[in-house]
Amino acid sequence: MNGPNVKDLALLLPELILVCTALALILAARRIQKTPWAAALTVLAAVAAALASAWLLSGGSKTGFGGMITVDAYSQFFKVLIASALALVTLLSVTADRPSRPDPRTHRPKDPQTHRPKPRPAEYHALLLLASTGMMFAASAVDLLILYLGLELATLCSYILVGITVEKPTSNEAAIKYFLLGSFASALLLYGIALAYGATGATDYAAIASAFSSRGPGSHRILLAAIGLLAAGLAFKIAAFPFHAWAPDAYQGASTPVAAFLATASKAAGLAALGRVCLVAFAAEARVLSSVLAGLAGLSIIVGSIMALSQTDMKRLLAYSSIAHAGYALLGFVSGTPEGAEATMTYVFLYVFMTLGAFGVVIALGQRGESLNGYQGLAAQRPGTAALMLLFLLSLTGIPPTAGFTAKFVVILSIVRAGHLALAVLAVVCSVVWAFVYLRVAVLMYMKEPQEPAPSYFSVAVYTALAVAALVTIIGGIFPGSLATWVVSP
């Protein structure tokens, strides 16, 4: 193991861009009062980080910082994805933080001193940037220490983002629930890391893997506990079944762009970290891991689908959708092969764009978009918006020729190849349940009379984000092969 080298900093170029922008925003926070400025800076930084990630890849795979950070196709794929999600979420939040009126039913001001707080665009964007930085670190971590630091940076910023509208009681409640469950999950993850360190004597993935293979599989009970605890901690980050309870509350209570950020970037980072832990560090225990992951995936799909049936709140519906989709994405890792990981990567990529699109429409409709009844008669009032929503809903269901079909096809193919036929059948059956859930919204949009006045037109930034999401959703469906050039095994 060689010591840190100044040249290694170049490997962190995308992260450095994001951190520097975030620090600049924090330093200038008092001067930045207008959202568009902060948003423009953030989008620029995100695009620069995405380009830097892609550019770094051209030099081949490298590791740095004494074997703690790696730059390879797998990490850079997720970094580009996280940066794109950050850019789109920033564009979507341009209209969302217009001065919000506190909910008259629940808001009881206790202290006459507390006025409505000023909008704080700089802090909001700085937190988004820092959270993305943490996620990027988690994607490139090859040491449990960096994995933990990256995930903690991301979740600590996310807690604040969920609770950033301090005057809204639902936002506070969402933040405290997310925080308490999140800290608990982090503690489980850490205990798993400590056990893995005790059993193998190392925290970097390569050393853990070699310690495993020299012992032979299943020889150590402590390692099984470590795997279970690590899987539990990471399942929280992607909101998979036993640790999904926070997601609907957090999404409903948070402002919609923050919910979109949690559903996409945060999930991509969690899957990136989980994938590398499973396929590199604990590759020797593939049999145990594959049954744990299959259980998590299957139960997430079932629970997400069943709970979604009775939702009346659009953001909660999308939260259960994200839980089920986390299950679908996990299916790729069940096989434990590089091909399976590629399937998951394709799934996550397409999922991020179609989910951002659906959240984008919710944001565009404002208060009206948050409850299912708000979609009644939308097609008559705003045919374009309704068509976009229909596109994203069809894609989330997995109906060809949208991206969602490609995504579901590759993961289900990968588990069929791995021999988990029951799981494949379950995945397909639950897709039918989802068709019912999503098409209910479509029926409301196209076959009901409008109940509310037409929503106002929305800003150019939201249009841009929706256009990008729609483009990827369509292209991903028509040219399913186009991702394969990007996707390389970890």
Add this chain to the structure above:
Amino acid sequence: MIIPLEHVLLFSLILFAIGMVGVLTRRNAIGILISIELLLNAVNVNLVCFSRVSEDPMAGQMFAFFVIALAAAAAAVGLAIVVAIYRTRNTVQTDEIQLLKW
């Protein structure tokens, strides 16, 4: 006198169990926060104790420092959220905080 490894591990496991029970049974947000600190300290005890027998002793000790630092950061964020919720709801009892359901 050197304390045997098993004793330290058992101590850490008991500490973790106490923290776990606290997280699951406490109703006060601050109480849950303190129980989570117990969990993290159990992890630290584990890391430092394993570092004595590991080939790479620095890794565990360094990890424990990072855990302590991040626990402080998490406590700051958590207390800020608790203060915010007390301002709007006048309570920090988790069973009374239930605007969001199912």
